[in-house]
Amino acid sequence: MEVEGPIDHLDRFVHELSARPPALARIENVTSFEQPARGERTFVIRDSAVDSLMCIAISPDAATCDDCVAELFDPANRRYLYPFINCTNCGPRLTIVTGAPYDRARTTMSSFPMCAACHNEYQNPSDRRFHAQPVACAACGPRLSARDLRGEPLDIHDPVAWFAQRLRSGAIGALKGLGGYHLACDARNESAVGELRRRKHRDEKPFAVMLADVQAARRWCEPSAEEIKLLTSPSRPIVMLRRRNPDDLLGVAPGNPYLGIMLPYTPLHHLLMRAMNGVPLVMTSGNRSDEPISYTEPQVFERLAGIADCFLTHNRPIHTRCDDSVIRVTGSIERPIRRSRGYAPQPLPLPFECPVPILAVGGQLKATFALGQRRRAILSHHMGDLDHFEAYRSFESDVARYADLFAIIPRAIVHDLHPNYASTRYAMARAAREGLRAIAVQHHHAHMASCMAEHGLDEPVIGVSFDGTGFGTDGNIWGGEFLVGDFAGFTRAAHFRYVPMPGGDAAIREPWRMAVSHLADAGAECSSLFRRIDPPGLRTIRQVIHRRINSPLTSSVGRLFDAVAAIAGVRDRVSFEGQAAMELEWVAKEGSEEIYPYHIERLAPPLKIDTRPLICRVAKDADGGLPPATISRRFHSTLASIAARVCRAIREESGLEKVVLSGGVFMNARLCALISGKLEALGFSTFQHRIVPPNDGGLSLGQLAIAARMLSATRSPGEDSCVSASPAR
Ligand code: ZN
Numbered sequence: 001m002e003v004e005g006p007i008d009h010l011d012r013f014v015h016e017l018s019a020r021p022p023a024l025a026r027i028e029n030v031t032s033f034e035q036p037a038r039g040e041r042t043f044v045i046r047d048s049a050v051d052s053l054m055c056i057a058i059s060p061d062a063a064t065c066d067d068c069v070a071e072l073f074d075p076a077n078r079r080y081l082y083p084f085i086n087c088t089n090c091g092p093r094l095t096i097v098t099g100a101p102y103d104r105a106r107t108t109m110s111s112f113p114m115c116a117a118c119h120n121e122y123q124n125p126s127d128r129r130f131h132a133q134p135v136a137c138a139a140c141g142p143r144l145s146a147r148d149l150r151g152e153p154l155d156i157h158d159p160v161a162w163f164a165q166r167l168r169s170g171a172i173g174a175l176k177g178l179g180g181y182h183l184a185c186d187a188r189n190e191s192a193v194g195e196l197r198r199r200k201h202r203d204e205k206p207f208a209v210m211l212a213d214v215q216a217a218r219r220w221c222e223p224s225a226e227e228i229k230l231l232t233s234p235s236r237p238i239v240m241l242r243r244r245n246p247d248d249l250l251g252v253a254p255g256n257p258y259l260g261i262m263l264p265y266t267p268l269h270h271l272l273m274r275a276m277n278g279v280p281l282v283m284t285s286g287n288r289s290d291e292p293i294s295y296t297e298p299q300v301f302e303r304l305a306g307i308a309d310c311f312l313t314h315n316r317p318i319h320t321r322c323d324d325s326v327i328r329v330t331g332s333i334e335r336p337i338r339r340s341r342g343y344a345p346q347p348l349p350l351p352f353e354c355p356v357p358i359l360a361v362g363g364q365l366k367a368t369f370a371l372g373q374r375r376r377a378i379l380s381h382h383m384g385d386l387d388h389f390e391a392y393r394s395f396e397s398d399v400a401r402y403a404d405l406f407a408i409i410p411r412a413i414v415h416d417l418h419p420n421y422a423s424t425r426y427a428m429a430r431a432a433r434e435g436l437r438a439i440a441v442q443h444h445h446a447h448m449a450s451c452m453a454e455h456g457l458d459e460p461v462i463g464v465s466f467d468g469t470g471f472g473t474d475g476n477i478w479g480g481e482f483l484v485g486d487f488a489g490f491t492r493a494a495h496f497r498y499v500p501m502p503g504g505d506a507a508i509r510e511p512w513r514m515a516v517s518h519l520a521d522a523g524a525e526c527s528s529l530f531r532r533i534d535p536p537g538l539r540t541i542r543q544v545i546h547r548r549i550n551s552p553l554t555s556s557v558g559r560l561f562d563a564v565a566a567i568a569g570v571r572d573r574v575s576f577e578g579q580a581a582m583e584l585e586w587v588a589k590e591g592s593e594e595i596y597p598y599h600i601e602r603l604a605p606p607l608k609i610d611t612r613p614l615i616c617r618v619a620k621d622a623d624g625g626l627p628p629a630t631i632s633r634r635f636h637s638t639l640a641s642i643a644a645r646v647c648r649a650i651r652e653e654s655g656l657e658k659v660v661l662s663g664g665v666f667m668n669a670r671l672c673a674l675i676s677g678k679l680e681a682l683g684f685s686t687f688q689h690r691i692v693p694p695n696d697g698g699l700s701l702g703q704l705a706i707a708a709r710m711l712s713a714t715r716s717p718g719e720d721s722c723v724s725a726s727p728a729r
Pocket residue numbers: 064065066067068086087088089090091
C-alpha cells in the first residue's frame with residue numbers, strides 16, 4: 001500500500017497494522033520504504049495485479065463469525081435466516097476459489113451478480129462486508145434445495161425444517177457443507193447410526209458429532225479451556241473430547257473414551273442445529289468407506305444413492321474438496337491428527353529457501369502433498385488413502401489444481417522411497433514425462449524433517465521415529481528408528497529388532513499375527529492368546545513365519561503395539577489401522593513406573609533394541625491374568641525407558657541434545673508425555689508436532705524441506721532462484 005502523511009502518523013499506521021490486524025489477517029512481515037509523496041487525498045483499492053515474482057496466498061475457509069450469527073437470527077436484519085451470510089471475517093475461501101488473486105470473479109460466486117444492497121456494502125470501506133468476495137443475500141445469492149433420495153428437487157417451502165424433521169425421524173441425510181457433503185443422522189438414534197455404518201461399510205471407525213454450541217459440548221463431554229478455544233476458533237476443527245458418560249452416544253464411537261466433536265461452521269449448520277433443537281448429529285464425510293468426500297452435483301446423487309435418504313443441497317459450487325480437520329489436545333499441546341479444512345492451504349514457513357519450486361507428493365495413507373516456493377510450503381488438504389482409485393484420481397487432479405491456483409510450476413518432485421506407493425509412481429512417471437528431477441526420501445527421515453521444519457531446527461538432531469510402516473534403505477520395513485542427522489542426510493543410530501510381518505499388510509489388519517510373530521521370535525508361548533485363534537489358522541501363520549512366505553521384516557513400533565495389544569487380550573483384529581494401538585493406550589491406568597525387561601545390543605552400529613525379554617514377560621503376565629490396564633502401563637513406560645537409554649547413548653557419541661518425536665505412533669498422547677518427560681529430565685530438549693500431524697499426513701512437509709536443502713547444495717551458481725510461472729488465468 002501507499003500511504004501519505006506526517007512521519008509520526010505513518011509510524012503509527014505501520015505499528016497499528018502489525019499490532020491490531022483484522023480478524024483473519026496473518027502478518028508474515030512488514031517492509032516499508034519511502035518514496036516521493038504524490039499529494040493523493042482519497043482511499044482507493046486498485047484491482048489486484050499479479051506479477052511473476054508474487055507469492056499467491058489463498059486463505060483457509062473460516063467459520064461463520066459471531067456478528068454474522070447474530071444477524072442470521074435477527075428478524076430485523078435483511079439476511080435473517082439466510083443460509084449463506086458471510087463477511088470479511090468469515091466464510092468460504094479455499095473451497096470456492098477458482099483462480100488467483102482472490103477476487104469474486106475468480107470464485108464460484110462469479111455466477112451470482114450482487115444486488116444493489118450487497119454491492120453498496122461491498123464498496124463501503126467502513127462496512128464489515130467491504131471487499132468480502134462471497135457476499136450475498138436472499139435477493140442475489142445462492143439458494144437451498146431439498147431433494148429426495150434420487151436427487152430429484154422437491155417443492156418444499158422450508159428445506160431446513162424439512163431436513164431436520166427427516167433426521168429426527170431416523171433418516172440418513174446428505175448435507176452440502178463447505179468442502180463437500182456430510183452424511184448426517186441423529187447421533188442418539190442407535191438404529192440410524194447402525195444403518196449408516198452398514199450403508200457406508202464402516203464397522204467401528206468413530207464418527208464425528210456436530211453439537212449446537214459450547215453448552216452442548218459440556219453436556220456430552222468434558223472440554224478443557226484450551227479445547228473450547230479450539231472448538232470455537234475460526235478453523236472449527238473436530239476436537240477429540242473426553243466423554244462424560246462412556247455409554248452416551250455409544251454407536252458413534254464404540255469403546256472409545258473420546259468423541260470427535262465439532263460446532264457449526266456454516267450458517268446452514270447453525271440453522272440446522274437450531275432446527276434439531278438439541279439433538280446431536282453424526283456428521284461424517286459423504287462417501288462410501290474411505291473414498292474421497294463427494295462435492296459436486298449431480299455425481300453426488302449417484303455416489304450417495306443407497307446411503308442417503310434425502311439431500312439438503314444448494315447451488316453455490318464447491319471448487320476444491322476439503323475434509324474436516326481433527327485435533328487432539330493434551331495439556332496445552334494441540335496435536336493435529338488431520339490438517340485440512342480451516343488450516344489448508346495456509347502456508348508454513350520453511351527454515352530456508354527452496355532454490356526452485358518443488359512438489360512433494362507425500363506417502364500413501366492419510367496423503368497430503370506440498371508445494372514449495374521460496375521460503376514457504378503450501379500443504380494440501382487431506383487426500384485420504386491412495387489405495388483407493390478414486391482417492392488417487394482426486395490426488396492427481398488436486399495436485400494440478402493447487403499448482404494452477406498458486407501458479408507454481410514444480411522443477412523437482414520429491415517422493416517416498418517406497419516403490420509401490422501410488423504417489424511414488426505418480427512422481428516417477430511425471431518426472432520422466434516432464435524431464436523433472438525426482439528425489440526419493442526415506443520415510444522416517446521425512447517424518448523427522450517434518451517435525452524439524454515445523455520448529456525451524458536447521459541443525460543436526462536426534463530423530464525418534466516410532467511409526468506404523470515405512471520403506472527402509474535396506475529394503476526392510478522400518479518403524480522403530482533412532483536417526484541422527486539433519487535435512488541433508490541421516491544415519492540410523494538405533495532400531496528395534498526385526499521380526500517377520502506374516503502376510504505383509506494382512507498383519508496390519510490382524511494384530512494377532514504380529515503377536516504370533518513376536519512370540520515365535522522370543523521363543524515364548526501365550527496360551528490365553530492361542531486359545532482364541534483357530535488351530536489351523538495358527539498353524540498356517542507359524543509356517544508362514546518359519547518359511548518367511550510373504551513376510552517382510554519389520555522394526556515397527558506400531559506393529560509392536562499391535563502384538564502387545566493382542567497378547568494382552570485387548571484386540572486381535574482391527575477394522576482400521578492403529579485401532580489396537582489406540583485401545584491399548586486407552587486401557588492404561590496410572591500406577592507404578594515398573595517396566596518390562598529389554599536388551600540393547602551394542603556389538604556394531606546401529607544399536608539394536610531387543611524386545612524379546614519384554615514379549616516373554618507380557619505373555620507371562622497375560623497368562624497369569626494380569627489386567628490389560630497394568631500390562632499397557634508397563635509397556636508404555638518401557639518404551640519411554642528405551643527412548644531415554646538410546647538417546648543417552650547417542651548423546652555420549654554425538655553430543656546432540658535436541659530430540660524430535662515423529663511418526664504415527666506419536667498420536668499416542670500418553671507415550672508422548674512419558675518420553676518427552678523422561679528426556680527433558682535428562683537434559684534433552686524435545687520437539688513434538690503442533691502444526692502438521694505426526695502421522696503420514698505430515699510427510700510431504702519433511703520431504704519438501706529435505707529436497708530444498710539437497711537442491712540448494714547442488715545448485716549451480718547464477719541459476720534463477722525464484723522461478724514462478726504467471727498464473728494460468
Ligand atoms: Zn462474518
